[in-house]
Amino acid sequence: MNRKNKFLLYSLLLSVLVLSVVLATAIGAVAIPPGETFRIILARLTGLFTVADIPTSTQSIIWNLRFPRVLLGLLIGASLALAGVSFQGLLRNPLADPFTIGVSSGAAVGATVAMLLRQLYQFSFPHMIPLFAFVGAFLAMFFVYNLAKIGGQVPVVTLLLAGVVVSSFLSAVISLLMVFAGENMQGIFFWLSGGLIMRSWTEIWFVLPYLLIGSVILYTYARDLNVLLMGEEAALTLGVNVERTKKILLVTASLVTAAAVSVSGMIGFVGLIIPHAVRIVTGPDHRTLLPASALVGASFLIWADVVARTVMAPKEIPVGIITAFVGAPFFIYLLRKKKSEIRL
Amino acid sequence: MKVEIQDITFKYKSQKVLDDISLRISSGKFVGIIGPNGSGKSTFLKVLSRILRPVAGYVSLGEQPLEQFSQKELARTMAVVAQDTNAGYQFTVEDVVLMGRAPYLGRFQSESMADYEIVRQALQVTGCSHLRERSITELSGGERQRVMIARALAQQPKVLLLDEPTSHLDIGYQQEILDLVKRLCTTEGITVVAVLHDLNLAAYYCQELVLFHQGKIAACGLPTEVLTAENIEKVYGTRVLVSPHPVFGTPQVSLLPGMRHQGKTQQTNHIHIIAGGGSGGELMRDLYDLGYYLTAGVLSVGDSDWEAARALNLPVISEAPFSPVSPARHQEHLSMLQHAQAVILAEIPLGHGNLLNLEAALQAADWGIKVYVVEEKTEQNRDFTGGEGQKLLTQVKEKGILVTDKAQLYQALAKQFRLSHPFNELSERTNSAVN
Numbered sequence: 001m002n003r004k005n006k007f008l009l010y011s012l013l014l015s016v017l018v019l020s021v022v023l024a025t026a027i028g029a030v031a032i033p034p035g036e037t038f039r040i041i042l043a044r045l046t047g048l049f050t051v052a053d054i055p056t057s058t059q060s061i062i063w064n065l066r067f068p069r070v071l072l073g074l075l076i077g078a079s080l081a082l083a084g085v086s087f088q089g090l091l092r093n094p095l096a097d098p099f100t101i102g103v104s105s106g107a108a109v110g111a112t113v114a115m116l117l118r119q120l121y122q123f124s125f126p127h128m129i130p131l132f133a134f135v136g137a138f139l140a141m142f143f144v145y146n147l148a149k150i151g152g153q154v155p156v157v158t159l160l161l162a163g164v165v166v167s168s169f170l171s172a173v174i175s176l177l178m179v180f181a182g183e184n185m186q187g188i189f190f191w192l193s194g195g196l197i198m199r200s201w202t203e204i205w206f207v208l209p210y211l212l213i214g215s216v217i218l219y220t221y222a223r224d225l226n227v228l229l230m231g232e233e234a235a236l237t238l239g240v241n242v243e244r245t246k247k248i249l250l251v252t253a254s255l256v257t258a259a260a261v262s263v264s265g266m267i268g269f270v271g272l273i274i275p276h277a278v279r280i281v282t283g284p285d286h287r288t289l290l291p292a293s294a295l296v297g298a299s300f301l302i303w304a305d306v307v308a309r310t311v312m313a314p315k316e317i318p319v320g321i322i323t324a325f326v327g328a329p330f331f332i333y334l335l336r337k338k339k340s341e342i343r344l
Numbered sequence: 345m346k347v348e349i350q351d352i353t354f355k356y357k358s359q360k361v362l363d364d365i366s367l368r369i370s371s372g373k374f375v376g377i378i379g380p381n382g383s384g385k386s387t388f389l390k391v392l393s394r395i396l397r398p399v400a401g402y403v404s405l406g407e408q409p410l411e412q413f414s415q416k417e418l419a420r421t422m423a424v425v426a427q428d429t430n431a432g433y434q435f436t437v438e439d440v441v442l443m444g445r446a447p448y449l450g451r452f453q454s455e456s457m458a459d460y461e462i463v464r465q466a467l468q469v470t471g472c473s474h475l476r477e478r479s480i481t482e483l484s485g486g487e488r489q490r491v492m493i494a495r496a497l498a499q500q501p502k503v504l505l506l507d508e509p510t511s512h513l514d515i516g517y518q519q520e521i522l523d524l525v526k527r528l529c530t531t532e533g534i535t536v537v538a539v540l541h542d543l544n545l546a547a548y549y550c551q552e553l554v555l556f557h558q559g560k561i562a563a564c565g566l567p568t569e570v571l572t573a574e575n576i577e578k579v580y581g582t583r584v585l586v587s588p589h590p591v592f593g594t595p596q597v598s599l600l601p602g603m604r605h606q607g608k609t610q611q612t613n614h615i616h617i618i619a620g621g622g623s624g625g626e627l628m629r630d631l632y633d634l635g636y637y638l639t640a641g642v643l644s645v646g647d648s649d650w651e652a653a654r655a656l657n658l659p660v661i662s663e664a665p666f667s668p669v670s671p672a673r674h675q676e677h678l679s680m681l682q683h684a685q686a687v688i689l690a691e692i693p694l695g696h697g698n699l700l701n702l703e704a705a706l707q708a709a710d711w712g713i714k715v716y717v718v719e720e721k722t723e724q725n726r727d728f729t730g731g732e733g734q735k736l737l738t739q740v741k742e743k744g745i746l747v748t749d750k751a752q753l754y755q756a757l758a759k760q761f762r763l764s765h766p767f768n769e770l771s772e773r774t775n776s777a778v779n
Contacts, residue, residue, distance in 0.1 A: 220451050227443050229433045233395050234426060238499070239419030239447030284433045 013295035020299045073305045074298040079260035081297025084271025086253040089225040097272040098257035101163040102140045105170035107261040110136020130262040137258030194267035194320030203263040210259035222286035269327025345502035346371045352401035363559040374529040376546035377539045379556030419447035422503040423496035437475045444498025466497040486517030506538040543597045571595040616684035623690035625652040641677045668697035693726045694733030702736040715744030
């Protein structure tokens, strides 16, 4: 992609994202005109002017309920897409996604344990579930990484296999824990299906640093990711310190995933689908692919969440179900269109 | 830049793949690494490029040990073109060649105009300029390999390593790629080390050759010193004929049929061939492969049929070059011929020097030996004796069996020797084993 096309692409994706944020915040049980919504957000974000003409209750709905939720959707979507691109590039496998390495299963086990402790032993403290989930994700990643390590190197194939095995094992652990949970199973089920219900600014502050620092690190390694696609031996001869690069990328992408999953639960398909879809437009160059996927992932999850909370209102559907409903057919479409060959 | 390899040993698990290798490659040379599969030549190249680390010994580039290079520094000094290029990703040719600039760029730096200019030149030198916008996945094998060389050039290396760069290419592309590499070596002074499969290509292009055998260097030096029939037989276990290139004199390797022991069956399937002037080479090879016991005569030393007989290790009666068959040789010829069950008179040119060979054929027919007279090109006059030769030939034809092509000859022979198929020999042997 040349400079002009890149500029056009980024302008388009950014406009779509801003528009999505405003519209998604405006949509809800109480309809608030998008113009008003935009003014409230702008006033609060910049602090340059006030919106005294709008009732405080409306302002409160926007600023304390809907906007944080939309913003969190944005952050989670961007995080998952970013991690997806990194894992696919790093593992040179089109089926890799943030969940392949076992990070999400680790988070799920952590969250399930937290919920069980709360229910069975009334043991709890603030933000217990995200914290447990994060620790679980981190432990799973650590375990998979060391399992895959052979003599100081981490071959891609063993990494994938270790990830798959550990994920399956942890899924079994979750099922077992759900048996213990008995009638309280629904809470766990809802968390596992992924959702942004009842989330607030706290979760945003939790995810944001990981996403910001993570995306900067990942972006600075974009060229190395490109070179790595040529194969590890070729990358070595092109000056990439392969093992160190793999380690850094793996840990960074896993931490970004862990942070996202720990507050949102298991939202599948975003990290798998978005990179593939974006790649069709941008090509495989990670310097465009990474930011573009983050932007698209953000908009996508915002709208998936809108559907999740409106389609059966006042009841909510877990957003992970929506992403799967949209994602699976789209993936099949890609597969057929490209004559059963999905490329990176 | 010179490359020094000192006492390199490399092991996969416990198996020694490289065993105490030492080699000195002078600056600006085109060195070919040859050797059979599994002899360690690719591993050697990987140790040179630091993809694999040796368990003992060291490599140095210029004056600096390989281990002291940072990964980027190394990529600025040495470029590698691999055998098989991973091309599953839709990068454009320009993107791929631009990756050759990666070792020159900092983490937060993007490519400058100077980098694009270097890429443009690399594409031009390798003849890939027109492919710039194309996706690497759409290219043919030869084009892709040229792009990989362009990428290597964009690294501005002082040493270029190539691992069988032409193994999947047809002869046209092979030549194109190696011409290109040779030109880079001579004009840019790049030291080239290439693993090559094809011995003739290696001899043709390389200034020096290194022959690997079981993880050791079996021979190294000039192509004429390394590519000898003895060396190749020792290392590859195959019999070859090494002859100078017809035009340039570089050694060329030709295959010979696999070695087998003549002698045990000589009483039952002995065929004697009278040939000369290139009329008998193909016959000898075919009949040798079919398993007959062969003898030949009288052939002039240096004649291509004489070379063929010698290469197949056949008993042969020889005469000095350009001399007529002497009575003494004729007598030897007759005593060799009388043991044969069949005599083949190849389509030889008839001159005063070899009329005795026709006499010998006639004599054989008189002894009751079957004489096959091959005559595939009837329209061609091959009598240079003014009628005498033709007269003799007609006599031989009357007493012998005329065959007009080789297939007919082989069938006739098979019938005579009850050997309809080479496998029959095998099945007969198994039958006798059963009995």
